[in-house]
Amino acid sequence: MDLAPDAGEDVSRREFLLRLGLTTALIAGTGLAARKLWQPKHFVPGFEKEVGLQLRSYAPEVSKVLPSLAIAHGTEHEKTIRAAMDALGGMGRFIKKGDIVMIKPNVAFDRPPALAATTHPDALRAVAKLVREAGAAKVMIADNPINSPTGCFLKSGLTAVASEMNLDLMYPEASSFAPLQLEGEILKHWTFFHEPFKTATKVIGLAPCKDHNLCHASMTTKNWYGLLGGRRNQFHQHIHSIVSDFALMMKPTLVILDGMNVLMSNGPTGGRLSDVKPMNTIVAGTDMVAVDSYGYSHLLERDIAELTYLHKAQERGLGNLNWEQTLHKEVTV
Amino acid sequence: MKNLLKLRNVRRVAQVFFFSLFLFFVFVTDLRYLKGYPVSLFLELDPLVAFATAITTHTVYMGLMWSVLLILPTLLFGRIFCNWICPYGILHHVTGWLLGKRRAEERERIEANRYKNLYSLKYVILIAMIAAAIGLSLHGGTLQIGWLDPICLFHRSMSTVVMPALNLLLPGSVYVRQYFHVGAWIIGFMLLFLVGMNVIIPRFFCRVLCPLGAFLGTLSSVALWRIDRDPHKCVDCDLCLKSCEGASDPHTQLRKSECFVCFNCIEDCPEDALSFKFLPALKREVTAPMVPARRALLGSLVGLGFFAFGRTSGASDRNYDKKVIRPPGSVEEKDFLDRCIKCDQCIRTCPTNVLQPALMESGLEGIWTPILNMKIGFCEVNCTLCGQVCPTGAIQRVTIEEKTGTGPFVEEGPIKLGTAFYDYGRCLPWSMETPCVVCEEVCPVSPKAIYSREVTIIKRDGNPITLRRPYVDPALCIGCGICEHECPVTDEAAIRVSAVGETRSKDRRLLMDGGDVSSVRDLEKRQR
Numbered sequence: 139m140d141l142a143p144d145a146g147e148d149v150s151r152r153e154f155l156l157r158l159g160l161t162t163a164l165i166a167g168t169g170l171a172a173r174k175l176w177q178p179k180h181f182v183p184g185f186e187k188e189v190g191l192q193l194r195s196y197a198p199e200v201s202k203v204l205p206s207l208a209i210a211h212g213t214e215h216e217k218t219i220r221a222a223m224d225a226l227g228g229m230g231r232f233i234k235k236g237d238i239v240m241i242k243p244n245v246a247f248d249r250p251p252a253l254a255a256t257t258h259p260d261a262l263r264a265v266a267k268l269v270r271e272a273g274a275a276k277v278m279i280a281d282n283p284i285n286s287p288t289g290c291f292l293k294s295g296l297t298a299v300a301s302e303m304n305l306d307l308m309y310p311e312a313s314s315f316a317p318l319q320l321e322g323e324i325l326k327h328w329t330f331f332h333e334p335f336k337t338a339t340k341v342i343g344l345a346p347c348k349d350h351n352l353c354h355a356s357m358t359t360k361n362w363y364g365l366l367g368g369r370r371n372q373f374h375q376h377i378h379s380i381v382s383d384f385a386l387m388m389k390p391t392l393v394i395l396d397g398m399n400v401l402m403s404n405g406p407t408g409g410r411l412s413d414v415k416p417m418n419t420i421v422a423g424t425d426m427v428a429v430d431s432y433g434y435s436h437l438l439e440r441d442i443a444e445l446t447y448l449h450k451a452q453e454r455g456l457g458n459l460n461w462e463q464t465l466h467k468e469v470t471v
Numbered sequence: 472m473k474n475l476l477k478l479r480n481v482r483r484v485a486q487v488f489f490f491s492l493f494l495f496f497v498f499v500t501d502l503r504y505l506k507g508y509p510v511s512l513f514l515e516l517d518p519l520v521a522f523a524t525a526i527t528t529h530t531v532y533m534g535l536m537w538s539v540l541l542i543l544p545t546l547l548f549g550r551i552f553c554n555w556i557c558p559y560g561i562l563h564h565v566t567g568w569l570l571g572k573r574r575a576e577e578r579e580r581i582e583a584n585r586y587k588n589l590y591s592l593k594y595v596i597l598i599a600m601i602a603a604a605i606g607l608s609l610h611g612g613t614l615q616i617g618w619l620d621p622i623c624l625f626h627r628s629m630s631t632v633v634m635p636a637l638n639l640l641l642p643g644s645v646y647v648r649q650y651f652h653v654g655a656w657i658i659g660f661m662l663l664f665l666v667g668m669n670v671i672i673p674r675f676f677c678r679v680l681c682p683l684g685a686f687l688g689t690l691s692s693v694a695l696w697r698i699d700r701d702p703h704k705c706v707d708c709d710l711c712l713k714s715c716e717g718a719s720d721p722h723t724q725l726r727k728s729e730c731f732v733c734f735n736c737i738e739d740c741p742e743d744a745l746s747f748k749f750l751p752a753l754k755r756e757v758t759a760p761m762v763p764a765r766r767a768l769l770g771s772l773v774g775l776g777f778f779a780f781g782r783t784s785g786a787s788d789r790n791y792d793k794k795v796i797r798p799p800g801s802v803e804e805k806d807f808l809d810r811c812i813k814c815d816q817c818i819r820t821c822p823t824n825v826l827q828p829a830l831m832e833s834g835l836e837g838i839w840t841p842i843l844n845m846k847i848g849f850c851e852v853n854c855t856l857c858g859q860v861c862p863t864g865a866i867q868r869v870t871i872e873e874k875t876g877t878g879p880f881v882e883e884g885p886i887k888l889g890t891a892f893y894d895y896g897r898c899l900p901w902s903m904e905t906p907c908v909v910c911e912e913v914c915p916v917s918p919k920a921i922y923s924r925e926v927t928i929i930k931r932d933g934n935p936i937t938l939r940r941p942y943v944d945p946a947l948c949i950g951c952g953i954c955e956h957e958c959p960v961t962d963e964a965a966i967r968v969s970a971v972g973e974t975r976s977k978d979r980r981l982l983m984d985g986g987d988v989s990s991v992r993d994l995e996k997r998q999r
Contacts, residue, residue: 247915248853284913284957286822287647288502289851297503309647351911351919352939371909371959375899409917 188327190317195389196341198232198424205467207423209432212471215260215398215420216267222394222422223268225467232391233340235273240338241265241305242390244345244361245281245296247407248289254401255408257344259295261396265344266303280308280334281364308334315367322383323450324376329367343393343426347417347433349405353377354444356406357430358393359384359451382450385426385457395421395429397437427457428464478734485555486564493558497629498645500819500860509534513558513622514814514862518542518690519683520623523616524863526604527809532864542690549691553677553684554716554731559621560677560684564716567669577713583673584715586726590678594762595770597685602774611805613778613836617813619682624662627839630819631828632659650824651847658828658839678718678729685760688728692759698725698736699751704744711736711745720757721745728760781835791979793969795833796843796889796950798826799850800858800869803976804833810865813839817857817866823848825952826857840865843888845952845968846961850888852915852951889950890972890981891920891943898965900938904930908939910954910966920947921954921966945972945981 149157200206208225212218223229233239243257251258266277279300283290287309291297300307308314310331318330335341345361352374353360362384363370373380397419404413417437423429427448435442442448442459452459496510514520515534518541525531541552553560571583596619606612617623631652636659638645668675677684698721700711711721714735719726721736737745791804798817801807818826818841825848828839841857843850855874858866869886872878876885891910899905911921923939930936943966950968958964972981 248851250853285851285953286502286848289822289854292502293853309643311643311647312649313642351923352906352908369959369961371957374907374909374912374959375905377906404917404919406912407915407917407919409915413917 188317188319190319190327191330191332192319193330193335193387193389196338196391197389198391200424201227201231201465204231205465206425207421207428207432207461207464207466209466209468210420210422210471211418211469212420213418214471215258215396216264217471218398218418218420219261219264219394219422220268221469221471222420225469226422229268229272232342233269233272233274235275237269237272237274237339238276238278238337239269239274239340239342240278240280240334241269241342241344242361242365243279243281243296244356244364245290245294246284246364248283248285248293249408250293251295252399252411252414253408254346254399254414255348255406256290256294257296257346258396258398259299261344261394261398262296262299263303265342265394266299266305269342270303274340276306276337277303278306278308278334278338280310280314280331282310282331282367283364310367318387320383320387322386323379323454325380325383325387331365331367340392341388341390343388343390345393345395346399346401347395347397347437348401348408349403349413349438351405353381353447354440355430355434355438357433358395358426359430359447361393362388378446378450381447382454382456385451386454390426392422392424393426393429395433395437397421397433400437402438423461423466425457425461425464427451427459428461428466431459431461477738479738482555482734486561489556490558490561493625497626497634497819500630500816501645502820502822502854502856505820505856505859510820511814511816511860511862512537514626514812514816516541516556517620517622517683518545519616519620519686520812520863522686523600523604523614524810524812526601527606527612527614528806528864532810532862533868534862545687545690546693546695548696549694549727549730549732550684550687550717551732552687553681554733557621557683559625560674560681560731562625563666563669563674563676566666567673570667570670571673577710580714581709581712584712584718586718586720586729587672590718590729591760591762591766592679593681593685594688594760595766596680597682597689598762598767599770599774599777600682602771603778604774606778607775611809613781613808614810614812615774615777615836616682617811617839619680620812621676621681621683623812623814626819627813627815627828628658628662630815631655632662634819646824648824652818653827653844653847654830655828674716674718674731677716677731688760691727691730694727696747696749697727697751697756698730698732698734699746699748699755700725701744701746702755704742705740706742706744708741711740713739724755724757726757726761728757777835784834791970792832793889793971794842794844795829795837796845796952796968796970796973797975798841798843798857798866799874799886799888800855800867801975802865802867803978807840807865808833808836810863811837811840812863812865814862815839815841816860816862817841820856820860821848822854822856823851825849825956843952843968845955845964847956849952849956850950852949885916885949885974887949887972887974888952889968889970890945890948891950891952891954891966891968893941893943894963894965894967897960897963898941899959900940901965904928904936904938906936906938907959908941909957909959911939911941913953913957915951915953916947916949918947920944920949941966948972 204227208222210222249255314333316332345358348356350356397417500510515537518538521535521538604612716733717729717731719729826841827844829842858868895901899907914921923941927937952968955964
């Protein structure tokens with residue numbers, strides 16, 4: 139066999155150090171990797187201790203002078219919403235210059251606006267305008283619909299409003315969710331649409347007023363359902379407890395109930411114009427339980443005793459059903 | 472300037488343009504971006520789609536007429552489509568250049584581009600597909616060009632494999648929620664295999680397998696222009712073969728049916744002996760494709776067998792699979808198999824990922840045709856995107872009013888995809904003393920097709936509980952599947968849609984008159 143002419147020579151000092159160094163480095167590396175990667179203890183899959191984030195409160199200061207609930211009657215979305223907000227003291231009471239505002243609409247289904255199953259685009263436009271006038275630096279809208287997200291935002295007319303008003307429309311992508319922790323009656327730990335709340339300084343809930351086959355009505359309290367992800371279809375097993383948990387989970391700056399056109403039957407999906415009744419009313423307030431209480435009795439025209447989740451929320455001190463006893467104002471445009 | 476205006480460069484500009492256009496169409500086939508873009512244009516331009524569907528349906532559906540725009544230049548200039556326009560051909564051209572013997576010796580490249588008898592296989596494949604389409608006189612045939620037609624294949628690969636893979640790599644880049652396509656790994660590996668084969672034989676797919684190439688090659692026999700070699704100038708160096716894409720033997724008698732009109736040979740010839748000429752002598756060419764007669768016969772038998780054996784294996788008649796739920800607007804099953812080219816455009820555009828490429832559910836003929844899988848998605852009521860992008864009318868371009876049975880179509884009623892059936896042993900309120908009715912909540916029709924009745928029972932622990940127990944009204948159910956999709960019993964839902972009751976087929980109706988219409992009209996209020 140042919141070897142190179144200098145094959146008989148011994149290892150040079152340089153080569154010795156390099157080779158020794160390389161092997162030693164690999165041994166050391168293996169040791170370090172082993173130490174870092176070692177999992178000494180087993181765990182029980184599915185039962186791991188879960189830690190999640192906690193939402194801060196976005197609630198405004200309680201006012202002894204200004205009303206906490208306003209009811210406005212009118213025929214046009216923008217005028218009526220303005221009147222309701224003026225009765226509360228103006229949007230400037232809630233939104234300051236530089237605020238990053240998250241408006242949570244209800245976009246659960248791919249329905250056209252006339253069917254009153256989703257937040258009306260005129261309502262969103264009006265609220266976005268008011269919020270901008272008060273000095274908001276950025277306005278976001280986000281929801282995790284039941285139907286396909288792109289279809290829902292498009293067909294409900296909200297994608298158009300978002301591009302018209304330059305709103306930040308956030309779709310529920312997988313990376314937008316994070317675990318939430320809550321001392322709820324049933325909800326302790328659930329995956330939550332966290333992305334908008336990383337930067338939001340104020341939160342406004344903007345919900346339509348709808349009949350609901352299971353829990354009787356979907357208004358401003360139930361609206362927060364759309365911030366949850368995962369297997370929400372299990373909630374129906376404890377629906378009233380869970381909806382009352384939403385009042386614990388979310389302390390918004392303001393909620394607005396759009397009762398201009400109310401879905402009276404076949405809710406929450408609706409599907410026919412005959413299910414919709416024009417009630418020409420906007421209710422705005424800082425207490426979602428009070429707002430919903432008005433909505434159920436005066437807009438859906440039903441007996442408030444039926445609405446179990448509101449009573450649960452009241453019992454837990456999360457709001458006041460008896461809106462007539464609070465500081466409120468009613469106006470007509 | 473002359474350097475830049477080389478024929479090759481002009482061709483490269485066209486290749487970049489058409490390939491980018493194809494990718495653009497694939498990307499915007501999404502509810503958010505679709506607008507009015509003609510995203511199925513390449514499929515509509517594809518003459519094989521028009522030709523084969525003309526055989527199976529005796530019609531040329533809507534936009535398929537555009538294929539005349541490609542047939543005419545082919546009859547004049549030959550297979551320019553293959554190297555200037557076809558996005559799949561461009562893909563193979565580029566990967567062959569990247570992976571192949573680009574830097575290898577000149578001699579190796581020349582040898583790799585000589586014509587091989589293997590290249591007659593694509594004609595046999597085309598003959599098999601046409602035989603399958605013709606079928607057996609009385610019963611018509613079956614459309615199977617989708618397996619290997621390059622535009623169908625490329626669209627299918629993009630829709631079911633490439634776009635989801637891209638979204639895995641960059642979440643949110645393609646879809647809001649990640650999409651899955653059952654069994655699409657086969658399509659993925661098929662793509663990789665075909666693209667990878669360019670390492671062994673340049674333009675492997677285009678030369679050996681492509682039935683569209685074979686079709687255009689046959690049409691090219693009468694082309695008026697072709698590459699012509701001047702034997703007086705030629706020194707037999709064979710350098711024209713160095714970059715010959717079609718392996719069309721420009722160094723001897725040009726095989727018209729194989730030439731991709733890439734123009735590489737013209738510039739490679741050191742003697743300037745090659746040119747693109749009008750009506751050159753027949754003696755210097757091989758006019759028609761060379762297909763051995765016995766292989767052609769065998770091909771037609773395989774094609775007929777595909778139809779005959781596939782059809783008589785019983786999937787599409789009484790033994791129909793309940794899971795073959797077709798998209799809204801689909802024609803009835805036998806016609807569907809005459810029209811569907813397995814391009815999977817519908818699968819690409821569907822906003823809920825419910826459409827999946829079938830495997831054996833609708834038999835041999837139905838492989839990679841679209842069916843609904845309600846575990847993954849559901850049919851969104853106010854959506855008709857699948858019909859809008861279907862180029863052949865396997866899914867007709869129905870309007871939302873026609874689909875939902877509203878407006879002028881109230882009398883006809885909605886399109887039904889099937890019917891939902893309860894599996895009460897799995898239903899929480901029926902068998903497990905637990906409240907639920909998500910199904911009723913999400914049922915999108917008004918009045919709802921799912922209604923519930925209140926019942927009070929004594930639980931196992933002795934306490935009473937009032938539950939709402941759901942029922943289906945088959946007269947109202949449109950088979951959209953959102954109930955199945957939202958049911959919390961997620962491994963196998965307590966309510967499941969199956970194909971019976973679909974309106975596209977007279978055979979598969981469930982209720983004789985669609986239910987008692989008058990009582991349906993009376994349901995103005997949801998009954999508690």
